[in-house]
Amino acid sequence: MSFYTSLSGLKGAQTDMSVISNNIANANSIGFKRSKAQFGDIFASSPTQSTKTVAGQGQRLIGITQQFTQGSYETSEKTLDLAIVGEGLFIVKGEPPRNQVTYTRNGAFSPLPDGTVIDSTGQKLQLLPVDAAGNVTDRTLAGAYDFVLPDGAPSDPTASLINVSVDLDGLVTATFANGEDQVLGKVAMATFPAMEGLRPIGDAHWQSTGESGPPTIDAATNGPMGTIRSGTLERSNVDITEELVMLIAAQRNFQANAKAIEGASTLTQTVINMRT
Known part of the structure; x- marks a missing residue:
């Protein structure tokens, strides 16, 4: 024995x-x-x-x-390098036809030539719609949409995009050469009743499971979502x-x-x- x-x-x-x-x-x-x-x-x-x-x-x-x-933070020169200070996870979506939704803490995002913002695995960062005051109007996965950088200003398509900013609450604002600003939405984030129940799939990405419970969808600065730091990356813990x-x-x-x-x-x- x-x-x-x-x-x-x-x-x-x-x-x-x-x-x-x-x-x-x-x-x-x-x-x-x-x-x-x-x-x-x-x-x-x-x-x-x-x-x-x-x-x-x-x-x-x-x-x-x-x-x-929480992991440590590393300062970056890129505006689209995002880090979360809190318990939230970024929501990203894969390519059709599956359109698989996963969740990540890897905030190294970059734009494609068509303006679509993707993470290091090629999945698209999701935004939540907002009203004129910047308040989220739809807190569901169905209401989220792909983060796409516009080519030109709404009133003047010839005015090129010169800057994109991401606030602490995840509000994304595009600034154009003619001085016009356009609010694109807020970065979609999620938390779970039992984070330890998430299924890891690699590259700091997770899938929801029955053990993790259903996701709570919202923007940063709401509940345990935390805040978003632009120009920063979260390293491992x-x-x-x-x-x-x-x-x-x-x-x-x-x-x-x-x-x-x-x-x-x-x-x-x-x-x-x-x-x-």
């Missing part, structure tokens, strides 16, 4: 090292959120058996949870020093379980070789 108990410890330590290694590998990934492996003990006995005479049977992996804590210490602990745990298996093997071999 000690073989299987120590084997479960080996597997657990290996999983722990894999999770920590992934965190370290993504220390420089924009918007990455570190994960942590959680373990529980295995204990089994019959209803009539005294638990005072039963040893544990090892450990098992309960789950790998993501830590949605990985602390290299902490991860290295945890990696050493996981490695020692692996070695200790390996030694336990070696000891059980030696004991078994001694019993087999016993002569009467």
